[in-house]
Structure formats: structure tokens, C-alpha cells
Amino acid sequence: GENVEQHPSTLSVQEGDSAVIKCTYSDSASNYFPWYKQELGKRPQLIIDIRSNVGEKKDQRIAVTLNKTAKHFSLHITETQPEDSAVYFCAATVTGGGNKLTFGTGTQLKVEL
């Protein structure tokens, strides 16, 4: 089955700096890669996703890049703000097979003033 590794497990940045979280996946058939943000005690919320037919996607301060050959995908947050502090999860799945998301272990992002 799919295996997703996520790094780093914790990340501390100064407000206004950029943050990068990286994930690797094992199943070359995976073709859908969402990122979720989870605040303490709350549900994960989708912030951005990318499909395997594109290499990059942006939404305001958030971007995701995908390297299918290397089986890597990354989340980039620019101009970080205190409200970006949360746990971020990457995930991967093969569409058409139940869309069972396999999640990374999460990155605790702390944006310091």
C-alpha cells in the first residue's frame, strides 16, 4: 500500500518568513495530493490540493509543487502569519480506488512574532 513520509515534524519560523513542508510517497500510481490544516482539537480542513497532471498550484500565499519522477510534493507558505500556526498534513491517494487517503504524520508549524 501507499506510504507517505512528511518532514519536518516541527517547524518554527518568524512572522513574514516562508515555510516549506515536504512529503514523499511510495506508490507511483498515486495521482491526487491534498494538504490539510488542523488547529488544536478541530477537524482537518483542506487548504490546497494538486493532481498528478500539474506540477504546481498556487492560492494566494499557499503553493504546492509536485515532482512525479521523484515522488515528492511540497507545501510552501509565504509571508507567514500567526494564524498559520497549526498542524499540517499531506496525503496521497489513487483516485478510482475508494480515494483512501494515506496521510503523513504531520508538521507542527509555529509562527513566532
Place this chain on the structure above:
Amino acid sequence: DGGITQSPKYLFRKEGQNVTLSCEQNLNHDAMYWYRQDPGQGLRLIYYSQIVNDFQKGDIAEGYSVSREKKESFPLTVTSAQKNPTAFYLCASRLRRNSGNTIYFGEGSWLTVV
């Protein structure tokens, strides 16, 4: 997201008891999922269902059971066979079976063994 309701929010279970977590969605989604979240381990899939009266085991199904008698409902029973059930349980749903559509989560249920 607001269309997926989990209850109860907090539940305490005694050793040897079975408990059932409710998940209801009014989004007309076809597929539903149960995930378990433990600190530092991300989310792990327990069971999923793509259509009514059909469900499949996920990665950690042992000690759990589900049913899907109605499209909008996917309850999870944590049985006494689950030796370490204390965790945060998340129900999720998705619109179509064979597409990359977004998976939405409910607000979760905290289960604690006392």
C-alpha cells in the same frame, strides 16, 4: 464541512464496553470514511464505504465494526476487542466514488477509556 455531524463530541468508555460513534452527513455524498488520530501518528484509516450496504476495512480495522444501512449514516462501533481505543475519531465523506473529489471531515469525537 458543516454537513457532517459527529456525536458525541466526548465519550468515556469503561473497560470491556462497546461504544458507538455516530456520523451523519446531509451532503448527499456517496463515500464515507472513519479515521483514527493519535498524537504524532497522523490519521489512519479504520473503515470506508463507497455505497450503501457495502464497506471495506482500512489499515487498522481490528476491534472496530461499521454499518452503512443509509447513505447519510456511517456509525462506528469500538468493541472491547480494541485494546487501545483512546483517540480522536474523525468521520469524513466524499461526493463521488471514482474521482479525486475533496474529502471533508466532521468535527471529530474524543473517546477515552476510563
